[in-house]
Amino acid sequence: IPGVGHKYYLQFTTEDYRSRENVGSCLATVLFEKGNSPPAVTINCADTKDEKQIQEEDNAFYQKLKQQTKPIVANDIPDSYGNIEPAFEPVWALAVVGSSKIMWEKSTENLSYSMAQVKSAKQWIRQDDFIEFDYTVLLHEIPTQEMISCHLRVIWLPGHPLKVKYFCASDNQWFEETSGMESGSAAGILQEKEEN
Amino acid sequence: DRVLHIVPKTFQQVQQVQHLCNTLLLDLWKPLLPEDIWAGEDVHVRVPAPLVQEVKDRLDEHRISYDILKQDVQTLVDQSVPRVGGSSRQGPAGYNYTQYHPMEEIYQWMTQIREGNSELVTQHDLGKTIENRTIYYLQISQPSNKNKKIIWMDCGIHAREWISPAFCQWFVKEILQNYKSDPKISRFLQNLDLYILPVLNVDGYIYSWEKERLWRKNRSPYMNGTCYGTDLNRNFNSSWGTIGVSYNCSSNIFCGSGPESEPETRAVAQFIERRKEDIVCYLTIHSYGQYILTPYGSTTKPPSNNEELLQVAEKAAAALMGKYGTSYKVGSTSSILYNNSGSSRDWAHMIGIPFSYTFELRDKGSYGFVLPEDQIEPTCEETM
Numbered sequence: 149i150p151g152v153g154h155k156y157y158l159q160f161t162t163e164d165y166r167s168r169e170n171v172g173s174c175l176a177t178v179l180f181e182k183g184n185s186p187p188a189v190t191i192n193c194a195d196t197k198d199e200k201q202i203q204e205e206d207n208a209f210y211q212k213l214k215q216q217t218k219p220i221v222a223n224d225i226p227d228s229y230g231n232i233e234p235a236f237e238p239v240w241a242l243a244v245v246g247s248s249k250i251m252w253e254k255s256t257e258n259l260s261y262s263m264a265q266v267k268s269a270k271q272w273i274r275q276d277d278f279i280e281f282d283y284t285v286l287l288h289e290i291p292t293q294e295m296i297s298c299h300l301r302v303i304w305l306p307g308h309p310l311k312v313k314y315f316c317a318s319d320n321q322w323f324e325e326t327s328g329m330e331s332g333s334a335a336g337i338l339q340e341k342e343e344n
Numbered sequence: 345d346r347v348l349h350i351v352p353k354t355f356q357q358v359q360q361v362q363h364l365c366n367t368l369l370l371d372l373w374k375p376l377l378p379e380d381i382w383a384g385e386d387v388h389v390r391v392p393a394p395l396v397q398e399v400k401d402r403l404d405e406h407r408i409s410y411d412i413l414k415q416d417v418q419t420l421v422d423q424s425v426p427r428v429g430g431s432s433r434q435g436p437a438g439y440n441y442t443q444y445h446p447m448e449e450i451y452q453w454m455t456q457i458r459e460g461n462s463e464l465v466t467q468h469d470l471g472k473t474i475e476n477r478t479i480y481y482l483q484i485s486q487p488s489n490k491n492k493k494i495i496w497m498d499c500g501i502h503a504r505e506w507i508s509p510a511f512c513q514w515f516v517k518e519i520l521q522n523y524k525s526d527p528k529i530s531r532f533l534q535n536l537d538l539y540i541l542p543v544l545n546v547d548g549y550i551y552s553w554e555k556e557r558l559w560r561k562n563r564s565p566y567m568n569g570t571c572y573g574t575d576l577n578r579n580f581n582s583s584w585g586t587i588g589v590s591y592n593c594s595s596n597i598f599c600g601s602g603p604e605s606e607p608e609t610r611a612v613a614q615f616i617e618r619r620k621e622d623i624v625c626y627l628t629i630h631s632y633g634q635y636i637l638t639p640y641g642s643t644t645k646p647p648s649n650n651e652e653l654l655q656v657a658e659k660a661a662a663a664l665m666g667k668y669g670t671s672y673k674v675g676s677t678s679s680i681l682y683n684n685s686g687s688s689r690d691w692a693h694m695i696g697i698p699f700s701y702t703f704e705l706r707d708k709g710s711y712g713f714v715l716p717e718d719q720i721e722p723t724c725e726e727t728m
Binding site: 165166168224226227228229230231232262263264265280286288290291292294295299301313315 | 371386443553557558560575588590595682683709711712716717719
């Protein structure tokens, strides 16, 4: 749009991060205005995955993590060979959701990200019901091909918005985000796949 | 910035910590509010770099104990991933193609392939890497009096893309195991010679095994050894240094000090240049993204044989999808990926090789460069 910026019209499907099954489709517009402000986004999605099933999976996840008596500590998920221990899958999943918040904030018209690896994960056992994890994650930045290291703190309870705090190696300030609208769901993780 | 772990022991210390947080406006991570700080309970607080010393001094002053929250993790997982069969070196019969192999094993594998298939395979020295290791390629050539055209395929130009060398090894195995029984393959070999380079960036590949899994470039020292590595796929003489690169050694897309500044680049370029009349197809294998990329990356101007290039690529993508449903996108790098100059694929086309493609193998970012070994087989099967 001359004088204003670039507007993109997107139609895409979403898939479950692990099973790669289709879980919905979305229509969106993204307007990048001149200057560095985050883009204006309108989006409408139709989920094909069952809400109840998502809740059940979340609760199962949550129970598994809550059953820990000792805090979970791990690094390199996946490892160099791409393996993820089944016991650490939920840990990885939570990092993916937390990282998606970082990527949402960091992405620009010219920079995109994916989460390459969890370098370290450490659980903080809490007295209340929440699950808390400290992570170092590596984000793969395109097109620079750099690996950006981010420190991520995630606080989660199914049915509640995910609380995320993070800072990345290149940032000079810390960011805090609470997902306002949707509750963070570690089980039904989505990865957008652009179709248009 | 630092995240400090403080455990106030007395009510007085709690008050002192609360005071500190409030006056310096520190970012409390745990608990979230100063009023929730209790004696004997963990406090995690992020202190901006300029205030770190002051905070430490104040804590020392009040004899409040703290430590720096490191990612002091020790792994619960037994890091010696059971890699059964990975070290059996009985020859190709014992070689596990569904596992990733370190360079030493790949060197040995090449020797065994050559020795076990001497009627078809010869091994050649392409040149040396910056750390003086040898770059070998395998030539699969059925003896005949025909002057055959050549298909060249190189893998492992980027160190962290482990699925790429895995594919080259798989490819060689498939050809050699099936050329007698599979009519397609045997017809192939009657008319074409295959030149396969399993690992181009040998130094980088070794580095990604021993030091840093997500390393990309080669290991060429710059700035007096304070900075390492050129992105070999930005180092070729195809609009070198014009777009999608960095001139800074610390970048992962550093294009080098000049076109073909790197010995690895030169080794490949010199060979291909010499044989270009006979090379009909140049393939270079990368990951990840699931693309079949056509020239160019440096410009959106289409190559002269664009129609044909795309047609062939579309057919390949369709065949690939037919196997496991994996979808690959087809197009020129500049239109579906991003702009970049100095790529080997662009260069190959520019010097006259008609069919020049970059393959970006699985996946689309879930595992990215650390693709699980259980995906080696399906990835290779479908790409075959």
